[in-house]
Structure formats: C-alpha cells, structure tokens
Amino acid sequence: xxxxxxxxxxxxxxxxxxxxxxxxxxxxxxxxxxxxxxxxxxxxxxxxxxxxxxxxxxxxxxxxxxxxxxxxxxxxxxxxxxxxxxxxxxxxxxxxxxxxxxxxxxxxxxxxxxxxxxxxxxxxxxxxxxxxxx
Ligand code: ZN
Numbered sequence: 001x002x003x004x005x006x007x008x009x010x011x012x013x014x015x016x017x018x019x020x021x022x023x024x025x026x027x028x029x030x031x032x033x034x035x036x037x038x039x040x041x042x043x044x045x046x047x048x049x050x051x052x053x054x055x056x057x058x059x060x061x062x063x064x065x066x067x068x069x070x071x072x073x074x075x076x077x078x079x080x081x082x083x084x085x086x087x088x089x090x091x092x093x094x095x096x097x098x099x100x101x102x103x104x105x106x107x108x109x110x111x112x113x114x115x116x117x118x119x120x121x122x123x124x125x126x127x128x129x130x131x132x133x134x
Contacts, residue, residue, distance in 0.1 A: 005081035006051035014056035033108045042108045079127035
C-alpha cells in the first residue's frame, strides 16, 4: 500500500461538522460530493498529503446511519491508496481478509474503492482506494 489517503469520519450533521473541521484544520472544505449508491454525502478537507472525509447518511438504513446508531459519531474507516486495486484485493484475500465487495466500485472523489471487513483488522474498517483512470 502506498499511503493513508484519507480518514473517514461518520457525522450526524454534515454542515455543522464541516464548520467544526474547517475551524479545527484551519482550512475550508474543498469538495462536497453525494454518492447515491452508498447513501452518503461527503465533505473533503486536505491536510498535507492526506484528506479527511466527513460522511453523513442520506438515508436511515445507510451504512453511515447504521454505524452511528451502533457506535455514535467518530472515525468510520481508514483509506489506503493502492497502485492496483485488483492486485491488492487478491493479495488481501490470499492473506485471509474478507472483502466487502467482490469488484472495485466507484466511490467519492473519482476513486475505485473496495472495503475490507473490520473483523480481521482489529475492528477497523479498511478502504482500498485507487485513482480511477477514466
Ligand atoms: Zn472513504
């Protein structure tokens, strides 16, 4: 894996969290994006070479709404940039990790993404992310 690309944070109120993180980081949100397939609306902040992704659920049964119902707001996932997402998915499967999607899917920020089950990663949801090349 190349680096930590971003840290995803589940929030209840994106507008309020955006204001908080703009003050915390001393930099404004540079992009908002709705990912309908994931049931989220996101706000991105650049912090040096890494990003913070705030995620608010757009529906009651979405993954972010479920995570907040279970554990409250807070860190939701850590995303690692990879050079070849399919190769990395195959490597992790061979290493005994469980992938949450069998094929890379289109995530926010023009990325191909795949999630790795937190069960084999000490309770941390892992996201693999590769720049989409189209
Ligand atoms: Zn993410």
